Amino acid sequence: MTWEERWHPLREEWVIVAAHRQNRPWNGETVEREEAALPDHLPDCYLCPGSRRVSGKRNDDYTCTFVFDNDHPCVGPDAPRRLDAPPGIYRNRPATGVARVVCYSPRHNLTLAELEPEDIVSLMRAWQEQHAELGGRKEINHVLIFENKGEVVGVSNPHPHCQIYATNFVFKTIETEARVSERHLADTGRILFQDVLKAEREDGRRIIFENESAIVFLPYFARYAYEAFVAPKSSHPSIAALSEAELRDFAKALKLLLVKFDNLWRRPFPYVMPLHQAPTDGGDHRGFHFHIEFHPPLRRPNLLKYLAGPEVGGGNFLSDTSPEEKAAELREQPDVHYKQSR
């Protein structure tokens, strides 16, 4: 039984871990299984090779990864530049920036978990290039790369892809991580994330996988039941700084976690997957340690973690499960994807 509050050092907030309540009866919403077999290629999928998109542009006949400007950008060069000034203390500014889509594979029916490690390395190279190109622009202060996967997080097209929002501001979570990391470095001379890794190794119960240069773990301060971090062991401000050897190790670690996620309930595992990378605002971000976070919305196969009073109303998470137990569940899962072991 775990019933305590845990400090989240990267967000500077408390997480209430109330795992003693996890078996209470539940009559809430369930999430349907999504097991329909999908074709390799779907002519009316706007992400498939050769398809015509809503903008009228046609996708390349791509064979690996494919990057294009989002046809419905939330930030973009065409955002209105002349805005009416709001009254009083209110402020506004143009929603400039760049929004892109990255297709992982020409195959409509693959997921990141099913890509071969070398294809994940190619994808990571594409992320490196995008980060370097967009982050290098003067007007871009941060490059947020993220994948939303599964209908429970609002994605109806299963074609494997992620999105890039290169913005003139720094997203809140990253701004906090960058600020506390910078302060920790100034105060202690150490990198905050390295101290997290050290504490995880001292405990050991939440580590899922390690190889020479990459590590996968559920953090002590996890807010979601299956929240997991994938990180290089060396500190780099962004993915762009990873060496070839680090990319290969990282791809293996990422793949292994995703396979275990899918094997857990023998179904595609939904998640929100942001890359946490330092701002590209010209600041000193030597204390920042690039990593990927997974925020899976399900606590059980058909049970959503609702964000309600504590999370939305108060801004702090209440977790009904202990990360130690969930890490043990994941470690027990086979390393081969269930679709390949049938």
Ligand SMILES: [Zn+2]
């Ligand atoms: Zn497709």
Ligand SMILES: [Zn+2]
């Ligand atoms: Zn982070």
